[in-house]
Amino acid sequence: MKFGRLRLPAFRRSGWTVLWLSLVISLGALALLVVIPKKSPLVVFDLVSEYLVQDVSRPELSAVAVSGATLSSIEGCEAMSPTPAFTGVVRPGAGNRVAYVWRPEGYSIAIDRAGGEAVRLIGEDEAECSLSASQLFVRVINPLTTAWLPLAGAAEIGREFGVATAPGTGTDLLRGGSFQVFGRSIAPWAADVLYPITSNAITVPAGSRLSVHGATGGDRQWFGIATYTDHGFQISATADAGSVSLFRPGANAQNERFAFGVFSDFFGDPQIGVIFFAIFLITTVLQIVTGWAGTWREPASPAPKGKRRR
Secondary structure, eight states: OEETTEEOOOEEOHHHHHHHHHHHHHHHHHHHHHHSOOOOOEEEEEEEESEEEEEESOHHHHOEEEEEEEESOOTTOGGGOOOSOEEEEEEOOTTOEEEEEEETTEEEEEEEOTTSOOOEEEETTOOEEEOOOSEEEEEEESOSSOOEEEEEEEEEEOBOOOSOOOTTSOOOBEEEEEEEEEEEOOOGGGTTOEEESSSSOEEEOTTOEEEEEOTTSSBOEEEEEEEEETTEEEEEEEEEOSEEEEEEOSSSOEEEEEEOOHHHHHHHOHHHHHHHHHHHHHHHHHHHHHHHHTOEEOOOOOOOTTOOOO
């Protein structure tokens, strides 16, 4: 095939050539996507629960402001005289295990040192001291202002439904809620782009327990707030998670996971969709142009026996 002085080379087997070329381009693009580091999806929670527990990893984010609170121990802080009622900030130490317990008349904070750093009290005059007790219970009755309790660490929300308790005493149950999952683009040029993996919010049944895990296992941290209300803690939080574990109520402990796999990265990410569309467009145009230009030709068929080819 000639275009003026330009002579294009001619190759045999056009169909197979284009097929293999398209396959090589597609496999190369997929291999590139596989080696790009994956990012954990962002899970957004909206829950109502009477109980939640967390392991403190960042004490500065886990500090709780209380007003008129009753403390179970002041050992090590006698000079502050934080009795009969303490108003100030309770700051758990790194490695402490903190539980928030809702009751109709108020809420409690149970802090277990668990081998971590000491709990610190910060008074209204900004005086500080460290408690020497291994456990601390903080009780707030009829809070006069809205209580914002921080959530910053590996956590579990609610307890599985168990033995019924007397009315009005609280059950420590997760009363219900929902969560949505958003993927993070793995495209290098769109590192801050989020896209929905679930089109609708996933409902969490009452009486369940929730936790989140990373893509390679292990608990992951939650960040958010738990607000004291008349019907429980209203929890608004986020977590970077590869899966969400749901322990639903039943005769036996049943742990089920909502997992978010690699296909959500490939087919849900709109930025990656551009790459697949580009591959399709390039291979299609390539076939059209080469077919029109006659760059490839099929081999001549052998002449039947007994006949001469002219």
